[in-house]
Amino acid sequence: MRIRLNGKDVSLPDGMTLRDLVRHYDLDGEPVAIERNGQIVDRQAFEAEVIQEGDVIEMVRFVGGG
Amino acid sequence: MTDFDFKDRYSRQIRFRHIGEAGQARISQARVAVVGLGALGTASAAQLARAGVGYLRLIDRDVVEPSNLQRQLLYTEEDARNATPKAIAARNALAAANSGITVEAVVDDLDASNAEHLLADVDVVIDGSDNFEVRYLVNEVAVKHNIPWAYAGAVEAHGTSAFLRPGRTPCLVCLLGHGARVGHDTCDTVGVISPIVQWMASYQVAEVLKYLSGREDALSNAILQADVWHTDVRLIRMGGPKPDCSCCGRREFASLGAGRRALSVTFCGRQTIQVRPQEDVALSLPALAERLRPLGTVRANEALLQFETEGVALTVFSNGRALVHGTDDPARARSLYAQYIGM
Known part of the structure; x- marks a missing residue:
């Protein structure tokens, strides 16, 4: 399936969840917030939210350094 | 007190039509705490002091080291040689830049035992810290006492920042849950370059100046994420708080409670x-x-x-x-x- 992730078109395997997406980009355990089609998704729902063709997703990493 | 004329000193900011004289007067009355005086904290504190924020409280537990000088613009080689506490060195630099404001230095580790004492009496808290332990604590004090705070973080050439207002925007727990916080990239492990820090600090300060000058209508209500090396900028709209959030919804203050850290x-x-x-x-x-x-x-x-x-x-x-x-x-x-x- 094709989605728009952080402004770029990307191809991902069908049936991926948001949790899989976070893992896919090696950000598991990192402080990450995800906006899906204009809505910020509750972190606890990452596992259950299955990504759909055409989704517009923004994945933001909250970085630690200062 | 300063011998400079107030209206002349701040004329360029007053002439900026979105702030004006009324906005400048409000900025001059404002009280801001800056938690952490590394690259982010010093950049933000310097802008706020020069903008004329009436009272700044600078909180940091560390001393100036040579590796700070590459990006922490308030410090000198002498500060690094003398291992001057950052809060003191920053206060001295800012007092020299603007004697018309009050700058208080606090050389201490912000923790559950002192966080409310140090943060509950200001209008805005600026996060210049380098870790999430402190940020979750700041978030709890902010929610408990209804104080907006500006999150920012930067490593390598990328950074993230957001101005969080209790009851209006999500809080840090709405956005990230309590999530894992240990074992991620830091400035000491992967490095950091100055431009990204200055950018994140500038975004923080811009949002804070809007808020302090009474122009909440101009706030972006968005999380900024930027990478200056790969030249990428993202802006993510925040919406409102999560109604069932354990922190800002149910008002459970896990970090503050029982001195837990x-x-x-x-x-x-x-x-x-x-x-x-x-x-x-x-x-x-x-x-x-x-x-x-x-x-x-x-x-x-x-x-x-x-x-x-x-x-x-x-x-x-x-x-x-x-x-x-x-x-x-x-x-x-x-x-x-x-x-x-x-x-």
């Missing part, structure tokens, strides 16, 4: 301090070894990792527990944990 320390004999997260975490020792290898000597096996660099020795276990060797100062031990292991 994310990292507890215990003394283990002479010059060794044990630092451990409140709850065990699953730390990837191979990943940590990879991050630390360029910085010193690393020996690792399945159970533990030993890291040594100039004046610092750490033994880290996969549940997040660490032994910090070569210090008797709990604040220094927590600092080193935040710097090299990340939290």
Whole structure:
């Protein structure tokens, strides 16, 4: 399936969840917030939210350094 | 007090039609606390002091080191040579830049025992810290006392920032949950360049100036994420708070409660301090070894990792527990944990 992730078109395997997406980009355990089609998704729902063709997703990493 | 004329001094800011005289008057009455005076905190504090924010409280537990000078613009070589506490060095620099405002220096580790005392009496808190333990604490004080705060963080060439207003925007827990916070990239492991820090600080300060000058209508209500090396900018709209959020919805203050802190320390004999997260975490020792290898000597096996660099020795276990060797100062031990292991 094709989605728009952080402004770029990307191809991902069908049936991926948001949790899989976070893992896919090696950000598991990192402080990450995800906006899906204009809505910020509750972190606890990452596992259950299955990504759909055409989704517009923004994945933001909250970085630690200062 | 300053001998400069107020209207002349701030004329360019007053002439900016979105602030004006009324906005400047409000900025001059405002009280802001800056938590952490590294690159972000000094950049933000400098802009706020020059903008004429009437009262600044500068809070930091560390001293100036030579490696700070590349990006922490308020400090001098003399500060690094003398190991001047950052809060003091920053206060001196800002007092010289603007004698018409009050700048208070607090040389201390912000924790559950002093966070409300140090933060509850200001209008806005600026996050210039280098770790999430402090940010979750700031978030709780902000929610509990209804004080907006500006989050920012930067490593390598990328950074993230957001201005969070209790009841209006999500809080940090709405956005991130309590999530894992230990074992991520830090400025000490992957480095950082100055432009990204200055950018994130500028975004923080712009939002704060809008708020302080009474122009909440102009706030972006968005999380900014930027990378200056790959030249990428993202803006993510925040919407409102999560109604069932444990922090801003149910008002459960886990970090503040019972003096609980994310990292507890215990003394283990002479010059060794044990630092451990409140709850065990699953730390990837191979990943940590990879991050630390360029910085010193690393020996690792399945159970533990030993890291040594100039004046610092750490033994880290996969549940997040660490032994910090070569210090008797709990604040220094927590600092080193935040710097090299990340939290």
